[in-house]
Amino acid sequence: MKARHLLWTLLPTTALASEFGAGLTAVTDYDYRGVTQSANHPALQLDSEYSTEPLHVEIWTSNVQFGNDPGAYEAGHQEIAYSADLTFNAGGWLKYNLGLNYATYPGLNPGCNYAEGWATLTHGPLSTSFHYAWDYCEVHPHLGAYYEEINGNWPLPGNHLSAVTHVGVSWGPYWNADNNGAYVDYAAGVTGNWGRVTVLAEGINTHGYQAIGHGQPFSGKANLLISIAVAFSSAAN
Numbered sequence: 001m002k003a004r005h006l007l008w009t010l011l012p013t014t015a016l017a018s019e020f021g022a023g024l025t026a027v028t029d030y031d032y033r034g035v036t037q038s039a040n041h042p043a044l045q046l047d048s049e050y051s052t053e054p055l056h057v058e059i060w061t062s063n064v065q066f067g068n069d070p071g072a073y074e075a076g077h078q079e080i081a082y083s084a085d086l087t088f089n090a091g092g093w094l095k096y097n098l099g100l101n102y103a104t105y106p107g108l109n110p111g112c113n114y115a116e117g118w119a120t121l122t123h124g125p126l127s128t129s130f131h132y133a134w135d136y137c138e139v140h141p142h143l144g145a146y147y148e149e150i151n152g153n154w155p156l157p158g159n160h161l162s163a164v165t166h167v168g169v170s171w172g173p174y175w176n177a178d179n180n181g182a183y184v185d186y187a188a189g190v191t192g193n194w195g196r197v198t199v200l201a202e203g204i205n206t207h208g209y210q211a212i213g214h215g216q217p218f219s220g221k222a223n224l225l226i227s228i229a230v231a232f233s234s235a236a237n
Helices: 006-010 173-179
Strands: 018-027 043-052 055-065 076-088 095-104 114-123 126-133 145-155 161-171 183-194 197-207 223-235
Touching: 145 173, 161 173
Parallel strands: none
Antiparallel strands: 018 043, 018 223, 043 055, 055 076, 076 095, 095 114, 114 126, 126 145, 145 161, 161 183, 183 197, 197 223
């Protein structure tokens, strides 16, 4: 659940002092840290944001599928996430970013809503992030969850394509209770950018995640994910 897909970090950016942006993404599966949030079904995701150095704020939404029967965690619902972050030394040798995300699920138990903070360091094609949610959803209330990740974005010959890599680890009290320990998710693929359009194709998988069959809600099996995103922006004077 929770938070936008990696594809948005691959969209083109500008050096404008302030800017409004919006985007639309069609994805074959809403994958979050190796775990499907849409039962391996397609998702349509919308994004609206405002940036002015060093602040960036965003509202993001996607359909989710947490089960097959009516009930608190079942049937189709919508995730709406609100985030704000600050980026410093954007043009320097080491860029760093601090932010907070608040994920909500209208129509579900309000205990499903939760906040998560993060810190990210970026140098060249590599970035590493640390995330902490101090009350991670209502399944195990008041249990914290940690997430650490390393991402790479390696330009390929030509003007449009890049290779992308990702490794992440979910751990902490929540995952000890829900998964009998930590698990790893990883991905590798190719992304291409043509103006406002970004396409991503990547293979994803998990290691150590609880056994849930492919096609079921919250499964974490190997999958091929394809996303197409279109971004729109306008400068603010």
